[in-house]
Amino acid sequence: MPFRVTIANTGETFRCGEEANVLEAMEKARCKGIPVGCRNGGCGACKVRVTEGRYLKRKMSRGALSAEEEAQGCVLACKTYPQSDLNVNVLGRRLRAVTEHRGASFVFEFTTTAQVPQPDKET
């Protein structure tokens, strides 16, 4: 029986069976709350914190999810398989330091000093 996944940031909910990962179930349900990147555990775009529920996870890139983050219940949605209903908060990596989404176009805001991208703060 499919479980219910709720994205706290947007209030969207969708169904996800235990054989499907959270991100692919979200895409199939045409929800948009979790950013979609590589879908394969490498880029970190779909990083979420699970605030409620049980899940299984598969290997995720350490470049996208640190051991500390993982210990705090952060996962990549594309490698997360629900074992119960889940509540998630979106944390996905975005380069807000250099890009800003303005309507349909991106605006570069380059600086000459390097800034390391930080995970978005929880909202």
Added chain:
Amino acid sequence: MALTGVLRPGHVAIRVLEMAPALKHYIDVLGLTEVARDKEGRVFLKAWDEHDHHSVVLREADEAGMDYMGWRVDSPATLKKLAADIEKSGLCTDLQWIPVGEHPKTGERFRFSIPTGHVMELFAEKEKLGNDCGVDGPNINPNPWPDGLHGIAPSRFDHCLLYGDDLDGTVRLFTQVLGFGIAEQVMTAADKKFMIGAFLSCSNKAHDVAFIRQPVKGKFHHASFELGSWEKVLRAADILSRTKTSLDIGPTRHGISRGETVYFFDPSGNRNEVFAGGYIYYPDKPTITWYDETLGPAIFYHDRQLNEAFLSVFT
């Protein structure tokens, strides 16, 4: 020989999270051929029309991304000269010689870290395996393509696009020390001297490597493989759909390089491209300039805007 010095991208070493699905992707879907494995579990592959022993190296690791990119130079003498030039330039760090045979059938390699944080290598010797087209012996009376092609079957590993911070230092290294030309560049409209993208050629190709300025070190945007025609790009996209491979964007056309393209991800989230077309680059060809305000059509000529993933998704 008119083309001298650095000849071409010779190999790219990619980190994968799990080897079995990676091999399924790079062999069955992309269509490379496995040529060797070593005792550390690395797998060496080549595309069908490459003569050199291997061009893609896969290593299982906890983090996706690129370990290094290797460049074939024309001779051992050039290898020694360029190694000395790199050291003298002061632009690179972690200079070291990798001994003969550390890659199978490959001579010694000179390894260095460039200002954008990527690890590069130069090498002069790698055994020629050939392309299996010869009818009466290797390279004798060849057919246009060999039997047994599978998957997308690109002809060669062609180039990488890499993200890093000190673009100016890396461009200085490639142009002033390694002899590359700037085929195309992206500058900011506000400061027309401030470069945010460089497409560099050491050959007649529109690019052999490209860099985009991002506030990161040593990041990998994609490795690209060459196809002969737009129809083959369309066929590649058919194969990607059939195999449910994670698609990024395309098929479409790039403004930069004029190439026809489709982007997709390997099972570890590393982006691949297969492309066709482009133009012939010569060292005296005027550099093409784009500005950030037209970066949309520069990257994706039909949509005329960047998708969100282009700048923010990399390994």
